[in-house]
Amino acid sequence: MAPDSLSLDRILTEITTTNNLPALNHTLKNGLPKESRETILSSPLASGQDPLLVLDLRQNTLGVLYILSARLNTTNGPVPPELVASFCRSFIPDQARLAPERVSMLARGIQKLAAVYQNPLFAVAPLRDLVTRYPTHPDALTTIHPIFLQACISADQLIAALPVLSIPIAHIIPSLSDLTYNDNLMYHYLGGILFALLKKWTEAEEYFEICVTAPGSAPAALQLEALKKLRLVQLISRGEVLTLPKYVHAALPRLLKNTIYTDLFNAYPENAERLQSILEKEKQTFSTEKNLGLVMQAIDRAPRWTLKKLTATYVTLGLGDIARAVGIQSEDEVRALILSMIETGELSAQISASGTVTFSDPPPQFMRAEVDAVLYNAQAQSEILEELDLQMARSKDFIGKAASKGQEYGMQDEEMYMAGGSGAWAEDAMFV
Template sequence: MAPDSQSIDGLIQQITTSNNLEALAHTLRTPGASGRDVREFILASSLSSGQDPLSVLDIRNNTLGVMYILSARLHMYFNAQSGVQRPLWATVVQFCDNFDPEQARLAPERMIMLAKSLTRYALDQGNLKLAIPLLYSLATRLPITPSTLTPIHPILLLTALQTRHITPEICILLVENPIDDLFMFTGVYSEDNLSYNDNLFYHYLGGIILTKMGNYAAALDYFETALTAPSTHNSPPAGLQLEALKKLRLVQCIALGGPQALPKYTSPVLMRIFKASPYQHLINAFPGSPHPKDRGEGSSSGNHRLRLLVNKDRELYLSECNLGLVDLLVAEAPKWIIKRLTETYVTLGLAEIGKYIGIDDEQQVRALVLNMIESKTILATISDSGIVTFHDAPGTVDISVEDIRPLLGALPTGIGLQKVSVPILLEAMQRQSAHLAQLDMETGRSKEFISKAIKTSGNSGMGGPGPGFGAGGTFPDEDEYPTPGMYAIDREDTMMFG
């Protein structure tokens, strides 16, 4: 007689004796004539002997059955179904740490159902943080690769943000495993499948977490992914995408000094809404913005305008949970003002810089400039008298240090090859130019060279000598020009530069 699938005893017998996991998954998934609610109640009940069915199942070998029973019991318990015994927290932890991923993939909707109950159970335990390592295990072990997005991923990130407990594992997951695949499946309960909003939510939350951790480059990628996600069935862009655009622009100013070009496929609807918002005026007033009229002119006027705009709409930024980013933007603005000053001035006093950035305390200005020098944001030196000298970035060449040595000749006393200044290099180049010009004049006066040149052109067989050096004395067409080095004079004292 076949085991009864309409009782918990019959289901446990099938779970422990079945050799066909796919058939077992079909049996557990199919509610039969009794309906879904009755099947859930059966899965959540105790054995006829009063024994807990989880006590007779092995988590690793019977992952499929344990997953169904755990998810059913938690679902029924939190939906106020009397008589349902809540599983022990330790049992849930053991399952999340030791389940067999291959069996779990036969019924992914049950794993997602379990994940949705974990946060409620952790709250019931008095500590929502307890759910984070369990959700991380489910999100990374259920799919074949950690770069596959599941419906569990946004639950994990939301829980981390709600508890302000961002673990190193979550940061590594976001940075080293950007999403490149979607975990899609077909099942009885379509509401548990991956949705369009899951993708938006995950990348939006990922951008927030990475911003909080100071990884602005990765955060911008996440915000941009959420912003440019294509809508479904020609529907308008989601409100979450507008929020992603706001944070994207703020982070661009903080990290890059101003707004950057967006992909061409960014929704024009979103762009129009953003341009009509206070955020656009705030971005335009930032020192690195390409809108000088909005930035203002004169000492500290741009930074002053930025503060006025923030104070004007502070309540809006607070209500939209962007005030922290806006305040950080204001704090970073002086650095980008100083960065712009390096493009115009060679030297400036600390007091003058303070006027531009709106800081009267010279020591505070000195600390800010020193911080920028240490972080290599600018190349500069500060004298004892408070004069800041800005330096250009050193050029790069394709020759080694030893290649330069013969060009420099005798260096002044006390100057090493590693400390050669730009004027010394320019002087060396001028000497080489003069040397090459002298060689050219000597070659032009050489009777031997002139007679050989005339003889070569006269014996070309394609016409008499002419004023040029091409066939028949004509100048060559573009494709007839000699290859580089073809007419080079083979002399030891001649130096060729590529």
């Protein structure tokens, strides 16, 4: 870009007249001095007019994206919130994908604008439009994803995130978004928090586990926080902590072992007195780490898990015996607890007039809708895995490595890739 073209007026002319969008992107990205680019893009026209009111928000998507993202991240001029919302509803995705780093700036700028207006709710709808319209695939991770979840949590609009969270991430496309390793961790960590706030424990456990098991040369601080929350969610939903997958970084469980959480896990659920002592002593720590709510829910459910363990050993027990076992003083409270568990389907039992509780195995019950949902999920996951297998089979890097591995063992290409003499791909070769 020539020196006389450093004004926003000249830039606006190029935006509105060019038909070569990649060239326009190169000009906007590299044709301005790096140290003053955002200042120039966020300035008004020479006439004092707002360029965003001159440009067509849809047809001039690329130019608007550069100017809008600059304006939202500088203090040169205000941006009408309704204009931001309108752009996110109407932009042309193919144009926006030419400048993924500006899309990231736009998303962060929307967050800042909501903070300026002290209106967290404002950010939810524009970010939802961005996160659903911008990616080439609905299951592709972008930098917008964690920002959107943060907005939903801040605005207490948790349900708004469920359609996005219901689609497992299966694609990482470097050209689509300027992702970092931390974006993946943050998205799944925030997803776990959001599901935990909704008391969707199975989904929360899944998202926290994805964060915890993400590969890396060393555990990230966020993974340790996710592991704490994963363990607490397991206590709430299962009554115990589960063995971590073998592919978790070996240092991560050791880091957790040196925290107060290990004492909590070891005392759970039977040692009610010890649990209360830990809560009182470490309440400030749990609160600072944003885990106090989960800890209190876990401790509140401890008597239920202790009671369920009793059913594995005894067929009948008196209310007094149960009260002593679960750490509750009043038989009336125990009776209320048992009736509550019976009502929610957690326990199958009968209480006699004399206060004797008889336990029995609950009859299995499956709703047609639940069976259909399981079958539908299995089919959907099968299709995703099949597509990933096909992509791997077409990968030049994979074929090259497989070929070199086969030659190392003295195999011919045909022997390695073909099943028998049928001409079909050997399934086992896909997992070498």
